[in-house]
Amino acid sequence: MIALVDCNSFYVSCERVFDLSARNRPVVVLSNNDGCVVSLSKEAKDIGIPMGTPYFKVKKLIKENNGKVFSSNYTLYGDLSYRVMETLKRFAPKIEIYSIDEAFLNLEGFRKEEALNYIKEIKAVVYKETGIPVSIGLAKTKVLAKLANIVSKKSTTHKGTLCLLDEKETNKILSTFPVSDIWGIGRKMNVRLHELKIRNAYDFKTFKNDKLILKKMTKVGKAIQDELRGVSCIELEDIKKRKKNILSSRSFGKKISNKQDIKEAIASHVTSAAEKLRKQKSTAQSIHIFIKTNKFSDTMQTYGAKSFSFLSPTQSTFKLVSKALDMVDEVFREGFLYYKCGVSLSGLHNEDESQHDLFSFNDIDKDLEIMRSIDSLNKYYGSECIKVAACGTKKHWQMLSQMKSKAFTTRVTELLEVY
């Protein structure tokens, strides 16, 4: 048995924990740069705001309905997520933290008859201890647990907890569940399934021609079909894996045409990516940068990108920044209004298994001690306490975040600035 616990309107729920004025009215949380709506309260859904809409399109509607808007506050969400997951860990021997607001619980060996009561208890305890409402679906496979979770959220009878263990009841629910809502079925696969006259999850589960599914949807689609049949194909991964790529990118608060500003933004992205790299104890073989204009604007468009592979994999911010800035010189073009840039690190290796260049072994760890010191100072005194000068101080490119809540659960930034 596998349970999927999913926090309801997670970002909105986090804001509501600390802000009483955000309760009982439409509330939305915006993506970075105050761009799109990425989390909605039930009241906000009810007045007809779709997920993912650009904020400027619904700003008026929200105001008219006495709604409240927040810029995203990822430090707060990350912290509350941690609290939810810690509580969940007490209820299952194995847990996979699937995203900031979701976790799979392995409830192997539990008795069927007790399952429903057990997940009801989990839901109640999480709410009591963290203030975050969750929904829980339980079934034999991940795909079915996910499906049960969605149904439990939407239906008024289940009130946020649903077990799909009985074959007959499961089939009944599957036959009302559109294939497009199944976990792993996106736009393209939905079209292909409809071409085969498969419209709901029950059609898919009982579709006889397995070879055709494999051909049209690759082994990914086949695995989803098997999971619907109760055959587990997608393992629960309770051990946290190292990332294989690390990306840091952001759109600017306003358009940028000045090379120096772009360089500062790139240096800052490299710094943040390299911090993540060292935190997960990896080294990077390659670095990739890109700068681009706004595709929604009718000004001249350009996209510049460049990659570089190091002889020896590195985790030094200095080396990475230096290379990245050279690459900006190569891709930057005068006369364009840039709106976004970013950096990604790839070819990641375990830091103690990295293969070094035969001729540069002397400088392997030269920067490492310095990097470690900077990391620990930044951890203690707040990020950016120490940074490379190339990151600049003016931050003309910084993203908009005009409606951000306070740092309720973490060190207060203002104090750090005084220090």
Place this chain on the structure above:
DNA sequence: TCTGGGGTCCTAGGACCC
């Protein structure tokens, strides 16, 4: 005026090996 950011996995095809 204003349209997010960060990931994973799979497959096909090219480059290369003996």
Place this chain on the structure above:
DNA sequence: TCTGGGGTCCTAGGACCC
């Protein structure tokens, strides 16, 4: 005119997720 057979590894691009 005619030019083998069997592999591996890497990368780009597609599709999907939250």
